[in-house]
Amino acid sequence: MSTTTPQKIKVATIWIDGCSGCHMSFLDIDERLIDLVQHIDLLYSPLVDMKEIPAELDLTLVEGAVSNEHDLERVVALRKASKFMIALGDCAVTGNVPSMRNPIGLKPCFDRAYQEMADIVVNDPADGDPGIPALLEMAKPVHEVVTVDLFVQGCPPPADAIFYVLSELIAGRVPDPTLLTRFGA
Amino acid sequence: MTPEELHDVGQKHREQDAKTPHHVRVCMAAGCMSQKSDEIKKTLEKAIKEKGASDPCKVKCVGCMGLCSAGPLVRVDTEGQDSVMYQNVTVDDSSEIVQSISDGKPVERLVCDTNVPFFAKQQKIVLENVGEIDPDSLEDYISVGGYSALGKALAEMSPAEVRSEVEASGLRGRGGAGFPTGLKWGMMARNESETKYIICNADEGDPGAFMDRAVLESDPHRILEGMALAAYATGANHGYVYIRAEYPLAIKRLKNAIRLAARAGLLGHHISGTRFSFQIEIRLGAGAFVCGEETALIASIEGKRGQPKPRPPFPAQSGLWGKPTCINNVETLANIAPIVNKGGAWFASIGTEKSKGTKVFALAGKINNTGLIEVPMGITLREIVFDIGGGIPDGLSFKAVQTGGPSGGCLPDRHLDMAVDYDNLRDAGSIMGSGGMIIMDEESNMVDVARFFMEFCMSESCGKCIPCRVGTYQMHNLLDRIAEGQGTHEDLALLEELCITVACTSLCGLGQTAPNPVLSTLRYFRNEYLDLIGEQHIPAFVGQEASQ
Amino acid sequence: MSTQPHIITLTIDGRELSATVDDSILTIARQHKIDIPTLCFLEGLSTWGACRLCLVEIEGTPKLLSACTTKCVENMVVKTDTERLKQHRKMIIELLFAERNHICSVCVSNGACELQSLAQECGVDHVSVPYRYPSLQLDSSHDLFRLDNNRCILCTRCVRVCDEIEGAHTWDVAGRGIDAHVLTDLNTLWGDSESCTSCGKCVQVCPTGALVQKGTAVAEMHKQREFLPYLTKMRRNHP
Numbered sequence: 021m022s023t024t025t026p027q028k029i030k031v032a033t034i035w036i037d038g039c040s041g042c043h044m045s046f047l048d049i050d051e052r053l054i055d056l057v058q059h060i061d062l063l064y065s066p067l068v069d070m071k072e073i074p075a076e077l078d079l080t081l082v083e084g085a086v087s088n089e090h091d092l093e094r095v096v097a098l099r100k101a102s103k104f105m106i107a108l109g110d111c112a113v114t115g116n117v118p119s120m121r122n123p124i125g126l127k128p129c130f131d132r133a134y135q136e137m138a139d140i141v142v143n144d145p146a147d148g149d150p151g152i153p154a155l156l157e158m159a160k161p162v163h164e165v166v167t168v169d170l171f172v173q174g175c176p177p178p179a180d181a182i183f184y185v186l187s188e189l190i191a192g193r194v195p196d197p198t199l200l201t202r203f204g205a
Numbered sequence: 206m207t208p209e210e211l212h213d214v215g216q217k218h219r220e221q222d223a224k225t226p227h228h229v230r231v232c233m234a235a236g237c238m239s240q241k242s243d244e245i246k247k248t249l250e251k252a253i254k255e256k257g258a259s260d261p262c263k264v265k266c267v268g269c270m271g272l273c274s275a276g277p278l279v280r281v282d283t284e285g286q287d288s289v290m291y292q293n294v295t296v297d298d299s300s301e302i303v304q305s306i307s308d309g310k311p312v313e314r315l316v317c318d319t320n321v322p323f324f325a326k327q328q329k330i331v332l333e334n335v336g337e338i339d340p341d342s343l344e345d346y347i348s349v350g351g352y353s354a355l356g357k358a359l360a361e362m363s364p365a366e367v368r369s370e371v372e373a374s375g376l377r378g379r380g381g382a383g384f385p386t387g388l389k390w391g392m393m394a395r396n397e398s399e400t401k402y403i404i405c406n407a408d409e410g411d412p413g414a415f416m417d418r419a420v421l422e423s424d425p426h427r428i429l430e431g432m433a434l435a436a437y438a439t440g441a442n443h444g445y446v447y448i449r450a451e452y453p454l455a456i457k458r459l460k461n462a463i464r465l466a467a468r469a470g471l472l473g474h475h476i477s478g479t480r481f482s483f484q485i486e487i488r489l490g491a492g493a494f495v496c497g498e499e500t501a502l503i504a505s506i507e508g509k510r511g512q513p514k515p516r517p518p519f520p521a522q523s524g525l526w527g528k529p530t531c532i533n534n535v536e537t538l539a540n541i542a543p544i545v546n547k548g549g550a551w552f553a554s555i556g557t558e559k560s561k562g563t564k565v566f567a568l569a570g571k572i573n574n575t576g577l578i579e580v581p582m583g584i585t586l587r588e589i590v591f592d593i594g595g596g597i598p599d600g601l602s603f604k605a606v607q608t609g610g611p612s613g614g615c616l617p618d619r620h621l622d623m624a625v626d627y628d629n630l631r632d633a634g635s636i637m638g639s640g641g642m643i644i645m646d647e648e649s650n651m652v653d654v655a656r657f658f659m660e661f662c663m664s665e666s667c668g669k670c671i672p673c674r675v676g677t678y679q680m681h682n683l684l685d686r687i688a689e690g691q692g693t694h695e696d697l698a699l700l701e702e703l704c705i706t707v708a709c710t711s712l713c714g715l716g717q718t719a720p721n722p723v724l725s726t727l728r729y730f731r732n733e734y735l736d737l738i739g740e741q742h743i744p745a746f747v748g749q750e751a752s753q
Numbered sequence: 754m755s756t757q758p759h760i761i762t763l764t765i766d767g768r769e770l771s772a773t774v775d776d777s778i779l780t781i782a783r784q785h786k787i788d789i790p791t792l793c794f795l796e797g798l799s800t801w802g803a804c805r806l807c808l809v810e811i812e813g814t815p816k817l818l819s820a821c822t823t824k825c826v827e828n829m830v831v832k833t834d835t836e837r838l839k840q841h842r843k844m845i846i847e848l849l850f851a852e853r854n855h856i857c858s859v860c861v862s863n864g865a866c867e868l869q870s871l872a873q874e875c876g877v878d879h880v881s882v883p884y885r886y887p888s889l890q891l892d893s894s895h896d897l898f899r900l901d902n903n904r905c906i907l908c909t910r911c912v913r914v915c916d917e918i919e920g921a922h923t924w925d926v927a928g929r930g931i932d933a934h935v936l937t938d939l940n941t942l943w944g945d946s947e948s949c950t951s952c953g954k955c956v957q958v959c960p961t962g963a964l965v966q967k968g969t970a971v972a973e974m975h976k977q978r979e980f981l982p983y984l985t986k987m988r989r990n991h992p
Contacts, residue, residue: 493929510925510926514822515818515819515822517818517823663931664929664930665930666929666930667929667930667933668907668926669803669933670804670805671805671845671848671849671907672805674852674931674933675848675849675851675931676848678931679848679851679883682883699882702844702881703844703882706841706844706845709817709837709841710817710841711805712802712803712805712819717816
C-alpha cells in the first residue's frame with residue numbers, strides 16, 4: 021500500500037439527531053474500509069478526535085435530523101466548507117424518528133417527558149439551559165436547512181449501499197442509492 | 206300554451222300596462238335589497254296611495270339594473286318621455302319622487318345620468334329583460350316576447366334545426382371553458398337513450414362573480430325557456446337546476462317561475478299540445494365550489510359526496526344516473542331563446558371571429574362603477590375598465606385586472622387594449638371564466654393576490670386527487686413564506702415546479718387551473734416575488750456561492 | 754345477449770397491441786408486462802382515478818389521462834414512461850410523503866408497503882416539499898384491527914372494498930381538501946361501528962400501514978389479497 025497517494029478525498033462525518041446506527045453501518049463496511057482509506061482522509065467525525073470543523077472539505081456525510089441550534093450551526097458550517105454533502109440515513113433524509121415530535125409540538129413534548137412523567141422535576145428544560153443547546157421547534161431533514169447533493173435512504177442504510185455510494189464517488193461517478201436502499205430499509 | 210295563446214296573453218298584458226302612464230321600477234335584486242329596496246317599494250306605494258294620484262302610477266318590482274355601486278336604484282318611466290334613473294335612493298326619498306312624477310320635474314339631487322358609457326356602451330342580450338320586467342310575473346315575461354322561442358321551436362322547427370341554429374350562432378359555454386354549445390348538444394343528441402337530462406349549472410362560486418345570480422333573480426323564465434329549448438333540441442325530458450343554497454332570493458324566484466310555467470302548460474307533459482314533455486326540478490348546492498365542475502355536480506345531484514370523476518366518459522355519454530346529460534351554464538341558457546327567435550346568423554354577427562355574442566361581467570375591486578355589465582365580445586379591457594367602469598378610484602393608477610376567478614390570471618396594463626375574447630384571454634395567461642372581473646390598483650400586492658386565490662383553491666379542493674389536495678396546500682404554504690419575506694429562491698423554484706405538476710396531473714378543472722393566478726402573476730409581476738425574496742438562499746458550499 | 758367484443762389495435766410504448774373497447778389502457782398494459790405505477794387502483798374494485806400515478810400521454814390529447822379509467826380506442830398511441838410523466842409521478846409521491854407522518858422505519862408495514870416500494874421504483878430519494886407534520890388520530894378501538902391516520906393516503910380502497918365486496922359500507926370519506934379523512938359509520942369509533950362485520954377486507958387491501966392487524970410489530974404486517982380476485986371471479990360467474 022502506498023502512503024504517498026497525493027489526492028486523498030477530505031471527508032467529514034457528523035452525527036446529529038440520530039441513533040448512530042448509520043455510523044455503525046458505515047463501520048459495517050468491514051474490511052473494505054481498508055480499501056476506502058486509501059482514498060479518504062477522515063478529518064472530522066465522531067470516529068476521530070477533531071474538535072474544529074476543517075475549513076475545506078470534499079465530502080461530508082450527515083447522520084441525523086437537524087434538531088437543535090448546535091446541529092444547525094454545525095451543519096451550516098460543514099455545508100459551507102464541503103464541496104459535496106450526503107444526507108446519510110432516514111433521519112437526515114426524512115427527519116424519521118426524531119421528527120415524530122413535530123406533530124406534537126415542542127412544549128407539550130417537554131411537559132410530557134420532563135414534568136408529567138418525571139419523578140423529580142428539577143426545572144423546565146423548555147426555559148433553556150446555558151449548557152444544553154436549545155431544541156428547534158421542529159426536527160428537520162437536512163435538505164430543509166442546507167443544500168444536499170445526494171440522499172442515501174435507509175434506517176440505517178445497508179453497509180453495501182454506503183460502500184457503493186463512496187466507491188462510485190471516488191471513481192468520479194454519480195451513484196443512484198435507490199438501487200440498493202429505500203426509506204425504512 | 207300555443208304560440209297564438211302566448212301572443213294573446215302578451216298583447217293583453219301590454220294593453221293593461223299602457224293604461225298606466227307612469228311606472229316606477231324598483232330594483233329588487235340582492236344588491237339593492239340588501240339596502241332595503243323592498244321598503245323603498247313599500248313607501249313609494251304608500252306615498253302614491255296617499256297622494257291619490259291624478260295620473261295612475263304603478264310601482265313595479267324588477268331585477269338588477271346593473272350599477273350596483275349606486276344602489277338602491279329606482280327608475281321612473283313615463284309614457285312618451287325619457288326615463289329617469291335615481292341612485293342611492295332611501296326610504297325618505299319616496300314622497301319626493303312621487304311628487305316629482307306629478308310635477309313632471311325629476312328630483313335632481315338623486316338623478317343618475319344614464320348617458321354615461323356605463324349604460325351607453327353596453328349591449329344587452331342576456332340582460333335585455335333584467336331590470337325591465339317583474340321576475341315574479343309570467344305575463345310580464347310573455348309580454349316582452351317570452352316563451353315565443355319555445356313556441357316557435359315546437360311549432361315550426363325540428364330538434365336538428367334548433368341545434369343547427371345554435372351551432373351557427375357560434376355560442377360557446379359561458380361557464381368558463383368556452384366549449385361550443387352546439388357541439389355539446391350534438392354529442393348529447395347522438396346518444397340514444399330513453400332518458401336524458403339537461404342540467405342548468407347555477408352553482409356560481411367564483412369570488413366576486415354575480416352574473417348568474419342577477420339573471421336568476423331578475424329573469425328566471427329566460428333560463429327555464431332556455432332549458433326547455435335545450436331539452437327539445439337534444440331529446441331530453443328532465444331538467445335540474447343546480448343552484449347554490451347561498452342564493453335564497455334566486456331560488457325563491459326560480460321556484461315561483463317553475464310553478465307558474467308549469468301551470469301555464471309551458472313545462473310538464475305535452476307542452477303546447479305537442480309530444481314534447483319536460484319537467485324541471487331544483488337541487489341546492491351545499492356550498493362547495495368544486496360542485497360547479499360537471500362531474501362533481503352530477504355526483505352531488507345523485508346524493509353523493511361532491512367529487513369529480515375522470516373524463517372520459519363525458520356527461521354527454523354517461524352522466525346523471527349513467528344517462529346522457531347536458532350541463533349548461535345560466536348565461537349560456539339565457540342566450541338560447543334570442544338565438545332561436547332571431548337566428549344563429551344574427552348572434553354570429555356580434556362579437557369576434559371565434560367568440561360570438563356578448564358577455565356579462567361582474568365588475569368588482571378597485572373600480573368606480575362596480576356592478577353588472579353586458580358587452581359585445583371583442584371590446585377592449587380599456588373600454589371596460591375606464592369607460593364603462595369609470596376608472597380607478599382615489600386618483601390611483603391601474604395595475605391589473607383579474608379575470609376568470611380563482612382559475613384565471615392577472616393581466617397588466619400592457620393588455621388593456623386587447624380585445625376580450627376566449628382565445629386572447631387564454632393566450633395572455635388568463636381565461637374568460639364565468640365573468641368575474643376584479644380590478645386592482647397600484648397599491649395591490651400581487652403576491653398577496655396569488656396567495657388569496659390559492660387559499661381559496663386549497664380550501665375548496667375536494668381532496669380526492671393528490672396533486673390538488675396536497676399541491677394546493679404546499680403552494681399556499683410557499684406563497685405564505687414568500688409573502689412574509691421568509692422565502693428563498695429555492696422556494697420560488699419549487700413553487701414553479703409544483704404549479705406545473707398540479708396543473709398537468711390534477712383530476713378536474715379546479716386543480717388543473719389552480720396554479721393560474723400564481724403563473725400569471727409570476728409572468729407579469731415576477732419582480733414583486735423577487736423583491737420579497739431578496740438575497741435569501743438556502744446555505745450552500747461557499748465555493749459555489751462565490752462562483753454564482 | 755353476448756355480442757362479439759369489438760377488437761381494436763393500439764400502440765403502447767411503441768408496441769402494437771390488441772384490445773377490446775371495454776379494456777382500460779392499464780389492463781392492456783399490464784397484460785403485456787408494461788409497468789404503470791398505481792396506488793388507488795386495485796383489480797376487483799371499481800376504478801377511482803384519484804392517485805394520478807397511472808397518468809399516461811396520449812397522442813393528440815393535450816391532457817394527461819389516467820390509464821385505469823381511460824378505455825382503449827382504435828389507433829390510440831399511448832406513452833407510459835416519458836421523462837415528463839416520471840417527474841410528475843415523483844412529485845406526486847413526494848406530496849404524499851409530506852402530507853402525513855409516514856415514518857417507514859417504525860411502521861408495521863415496513864417492507865410490505867406499496868407507497869414505500871413505489872417511492873423506490875420511481876426514484877424518490879427525498880421529499881423536496883416541506884413536511885406538514887399534521888396531528889392525527891389513531892383508532893385502536895376495534896378488537897382486531899387498527900386505523901392509523903398518519904399513514905393513510907386516501908386511496909379509498911377500504912371504502913370501496915367495504916361497499917362493493919363486503920356490502921357493509923362502514924368506511925367513507927369526510928372533510929374537504931387537506932382535511933379529508935376516512936371514517937367509520939357516522940364518525941363513531943371503529944370498535945363501536947354497528948355496520949362493521951370485522952371481515953378485515955379493508956385491512957388487507959390497504960396499500961400502507963394505515964389499516965393493520967393488531968399485535969403486529971414493525972415490518973410484521975403482510976397483507977393477503979388473494980380473496981379479491983377469487984371473489985370477483987366467482988361473482989362474475991354468478992351475478
